[in-house]
Amino acid sequence: MQQKKMTLKGLAEILGVHTSTVGRVMDPETRHMVGEEVAQRVLREAARHGYRPNKMAAALRTRRSNIVGVMLPDITNPVFPPILLGIEDELRKHGYVALVTNAGEDPEQQRFVVDQLLARQVDALILATATRDDPVIGHCLEAGVALVTVNRSEDRGRVSSVVNDEYAGMRLAVEHLLALGHSRIVHLVGPQTLSTGHLRREGYELALAAHGVARADMWLFDCSAYTREAGRAGCLAALERYPQATAILAGNDLLALGCYDALRERGLRCPEDVSVVGHNDMPFVDMVNPPLTTIRIGHHAMGVQAAQLVLRRLKEEKDEQGGGQVEIRLKPELVVRNSTTVPRKA
């Protein structure tokens, strides 16, 4: 059963040819260099033994592992699986695989994980963990790996990224609420250490300003993390501070679900008393009560683009072309469901 692993050398011995001949046949690119008849014999024998070339050995020799490392902050957060799927789909098309690891939010742990990935000779890194001022990115840059950031970006522009257009998303959300007649809109702000939290906050301010809303009427409330519990606490406190609020624009869907908890606790109805808008359109927010109005982000597409970008970078590297950093911004979409309606009468 446990058939002994066949190698190039083994096959060559059986066939009475040189290993380099077998090697040439196994690679479709170089197969033409070998005589038709010999090639067929080699192929047949390889198949008979279920020969599978050892890619690690090849990687060692060519200094190309065809592995891209992917570091996630939390695979359990529903936005990441689709991104990952997009990355994998695209990489696979080009003969690459993803070495995915979950690193949490702690920079020390992340640095450790990056070192693990580098020790395993990944050709490139895709980081979904970026913070605006990210020490780990510096670490990666020093190591000299090809690098791309996905979903989040850093502030210093040292690395290419594929992100959502956060300004556009917030504009959609704000204009939806404005159109319904809301003028007292609280923004539950996500972590300011992350580009998403920061840019959505700016997007909220920009969108309101564009519609002539005064600074004083922009009601911001910080949440410590993108979690349901932080959303609940933030919403409770925001309701206290701004009792006249008729709508809440949450930094993401998890915060929005926390708002649902808080509103229920306060005996307020959504959307009749307070409208709520989320951000991400993560799975199943159409099933909650009430179905959540939110901003849909193309997570799968984001993964695909990130993979393409990193693959392109790898190609340029080989061609010795420098190439500056780019930021690819995907357009989000408003999904109106039942958590938003016209404001209650004051």
Next chain:
Amino acid sequence: MQQKKMTLKGLAEILGVHTSTVGRVMDPETRHMVGEEVAQRVLREAARHGYRPNKMAAALRTRRSNIVGVMLPDITNPVFPPILLGIEDELRKHGYVALVTNAGEDPEQQRFVVDQLLARQVDALILATATRDDPVIGHCLEAGVALVTVNRSEDRGRVSSVVNDEYAGMRLAVEHLLALGHSRIVHLVGPQTLSTGHLRREGYELALAAHGVARADMWLFDCSAYTREAGRAGCLAALERYPQATAILAGNDLLALGCYDALRERGLRCPEDVSVVGHNDMPFVDMVNPPLTTIRIGHHAMGVQAAQLVLRRLKEEKDEQGGGQVEIRLKPELVVRNSTTVPRKA
């Protein structure tokens, strides 16, 4: 910036010692073989150059990659991320990493993915894709890799597995409904090609039989897949066939959510008209309307156990001990929320 990659040989040259000396120092296990003073010099120089041993080269030499391949059917299904997390956490503790890939449900594609993983020299495989009669498992067995199945198992007992105790879960669900007073309980059956679908069905029958319910009063309805849409269609058809049903026991949470859709379409209220029970307790089913009563499965623990099992198998392999196949069954838990109540009056 892009500092040239340092190697054992490079360090040895700089230090004027032999590569094997440097090698011995880099491995804590063999460090004691080297003189204290030399070891310190080596360590200092290694740190100065940010030396990171090439694990691929080591793997080639030792024939141990310390990589475990993990094959998933669909990372987008919320039950898998926690399993994955458990696997990774445990593997990391032992110096292993997971090479995760999403393979879909198609056996051809899965076989291809397995070959990819094997070509990359994984030491072992954890499959979350198992079907009751699984051709891909045969393929893996032939290749002679250490193998463990997680969440699902195959029928032939050729491979160890870590699964949920499906009988126990169904007993909890059935007895909960019985205790509420239901006697007309439909079971929306999951795919019979999967151990989960099959065993939950048997569990339903066993539990009802234990309470003296006649075969004729066991109302089964097959669903083609574990999806919300299949649940909706199945529920609609089941309602047609069994109009007196007062409760639905869905094969999993996704099917249960599909029931919600169907009930809404038929103008039936849950739980007043029909109680619904799910299976898995996946994230956010506490936020749907109504919050779902379901069976909680320890997915993270399942991943941890699967990793432990495969690691143990690897160790035995080294120790030349055969060791038969085992099945580890985790105990599930009933989570009562608002989708179940006493039956309506007939």
Next chain:
DNA sequence: CTGAAAGCGCTTACAG
């Protein structure tokens, strides 16, 4: 305690 040497399984310039 340290060194010299062989070899893991490939790839690829260089000959012929």
Next chain:
DNA sequence: CTGAAAGCGCTTACAG
């Protein structure tokens, strides 16, 4: 069209 040889970066028995 095919072969001989070197080498990717390690590890590890074998000497001394």
